[in-house]
Amino acid sequence: MQELVKQRTKMLETLPKIVGPVSVKVSDVHTGVWRYRRPVIRHDDCIRCGICAEYCPCGVIEKAEVMTVDYTYCKGCGICTVECPKKAIDFVLESEFEGEGDQ
Amino acid sequence: MAELDLLSKGMTTCQGCPMELIGRSALEVLGPKTITMTPPSCSAILTGSGDETGWGIPSVQTVLMSLPAFASGVSEALKIRGMDDVTVMGFAGDGGTFDIGLQSLSGAIERGHKAIYICYNNEAYMNTGGQRSSATTLGASTKTTPTGKKEVSKNIDFMLLHTPLAYQATASVGNIRDFKRKLAKAATKDGPCFIHVMTPCPSGWKFPADQTVQIAKLAIKSGMWLLFEREDGKITINQKPTNFELIPEYLSRQKRFNRINDEITAQIIEEAKTRYETLQQLSQLACL
Numbered sequence: 332m333q334e335l336v337k338q339r340t341k342m343l344e345t346l347p348k349i350v351g352p353v354s355v356k357v358s359d360v361h362t363g364v365w366r367y368r369r370p371v372i373r374h375d376d377c378i379r380c381g382i383c384a385e386y387c388p389c390g391v392i393e394k395a396e397v398m399t400v401d402y403t404y405c406k407g408c409g410i411c412t413v414e415c416p417k418k419a420i421d422f423v424l425e426s427e428f429e430g431e432g433d434q
Numbered sequence: 435m436a437e438l439d440l441l442s443k444g445m446t447t448c449q450g451c452p453m454e455l456i457g458r459s460a461l462e463v464l465g466p467k468t469i470t471m472t473p474p475s476c477s478a479i480l481t482g483s484g485d486e487t488g489w490g491i492p493s494v495q496t497v498l499m500s501l502p503a504f505a506s507g508v509s510e511a512l513k514i515r516g517m518d519d520v521t522v523m524g525f526a527g528d529g530g531t532f533d534i535g536l537q538s539l540s541g542a543i544e545r546g547h548k549a550i551y552i553c554y555n556n557e558a559y560m561n562t563g564g565q566r567s568s569a570t571t572l573g574a575s576t577k578t579t580p581t582g583k584k585e586v587s588k589n590i591d592f593m594l595l596h597t598p599l600a601y602q603a604t605a606s607v608g609n610i611r612d613f614k615r616k617l618a619k620a621a622t623k624d625g626p627c628f629i630h631v632m633t634p635c636p637s638g639w640k641f642p643a644d645q646t647v648q649i650a651k652l653a654i655k656s657g658m659w660l661l662f663e664r665e666d667g668k669i670t671i672n673q674k675p676t677n678f679e680l681i682p683e684y685l686s687r688q689k690r691f692n693r694i695n696d697e698i699t700a701q702i703i704e705e706a707k708t709r710y711e712t713l714q715q716l717s718q719l720a721c722l
């Protein structure tokens with residue numbers, strides 16, 4: 332019990348300092364199930380400029396070692412595929428998609 | 435532990451929603467020391483209902499008439515507590531800004547409270563089904579103007595030129611870096627700031643969801659949307675329109691303009707040219 336309290340306190344300390352009351356129940360719908368096409372980044376052509384992440388309305392593209400898409404939430408709007416200056420993102424029909432990934 | 439999103443993923447806005455993009459980009463600039471508020475509108479999706487919210491910062495759902503009054507109150511409370519490093523961000527649509535919330539906005543600006551007011555303009559009351567607002571472009575079909583709007587839109591930017599704003603700017607989802615730069619500037623001001631953002635809405639304007647940013651870029655190029663800012667009594671034009679002859683293309687890429695004829699197209703082009711000429715002349719003055 333003592334250990335759990337310590338652990339939780341530590342977790343709270345890592346949060347950014349919040350300036351007032353904030354709800355702790357966060358809206359979180361798995362909007363990835365809306366998608367009928369999926370953006371697939373061709374990492375060989377990607378120059379990691381970050382433009383796709385900048386324009387993704389859902390905030391699901393992250394600049395890590397390679398650019399990654401969080402398919403649990405990606406709605407498949409296609410904005411990233413249009414804005415990529417290298418045209419390095421394929422927009423694949425979910426029904427024809429073969430490979431790893433949830434949903 | 436996963437990094438905390440200042441705006442949660444999994445919001446139920448439409449595919450390709452520009453309003454969500456603005457909300458996210460805004461918090462990237464302003465950071466966790468921000469308090470936000472939204473009126474009834476699509477942005478209320480972000481604030482959520484009941485005890486659930488998408489914001490990782492304190493947020494308030496206001497009434498449609500008086501978001502700026504809420505912002506004024508929060509701003510003054512923060513001042514009394516000496517919390518001057520916290521930003522108050524109002525986040526309202528065109529209906530809540532041009533129409534129903536206008537008198538409240540006018541009052542808040544005149545009283546001079548420190549707050550940033552972002553108006554995302556999707557040119558209609560989208561949340562209630564896409565009825566016209568005074569921001570809707572001439573000729574556009576909406577729920578309440580099925581044959582095309584007969585009136586030209588209200589120019590809220592020009593209206594606000596004569597109010598004591600500490601900073602005023604227009605921005606667009608077509609140039610998100612410019613928006614972020616302007617917001618960062620607004621955050622340094624000790625008074626009321628207004629940023630008016632062009633927000634092409636795929637659901638209401640009827641274009642494919644992947645075109646949101648492209649439509650916004652075309653609006654800037656064609657002179658349908660002007661990028662400028664006003665501070666210290668002077669207007670700076672950030673980007674000149676490339677070619678007004680691109681306006682018919684801008685219109686034809688949105689199904690809401692399906693019913694316009696050549697005469698209305700000519701009127702829209704004429705209006706855009708006049709607007710830009712007026713802005714150029716205003717930018718010569720040093721008294722605004």
Ligand SMILES: Cc1ncc(C[n+]2csc(CCOP(=O)(O)OP(=O)(O)O)c2C)c(N)n1
Pocket residue numbers: 474475476477497498499526527528529530531534556558559560561562567
């Ligand atoms: C006083 C009042 N009148 C009408 C409404 C109904 N209403 C809720 S949202 C909305 C539309 C708001 O439009 P806008 O501000 O443009 O935001 P959008 O939905 O387009 O994001 C209206 C009319 C209300 N909530 N309060």
Ligand code: SF4
Pocket residue numbers: 372376377378379380381382383384398414415416417418419420
């Ligand atoms: S926009 Fe294209 S090139 Fe740039 S990081 Fe994204 S996928 Fe890579």
Ligand code: SF4
Pocket residue numbers: 370386387388389390391392400404405406407408409410411412450
């Ligand atoms: S398809 Fe849309 S939601 Fe998915 S990653 Fe691209 S821009 Fe983001």
Ligand code: SF4
Pocket residue numbers: 446447448449450451452453454476556560561635636637638
């Ligand atoms: S109607 Fe338009 S502004 Fe509203 S959530 Fe949908 S895309 Fe966004």
Ligand SMILES: [Mg+2]
Pocket residue numbers: 527528529555556557558559560567
């Ligand atoms: Mg609106």
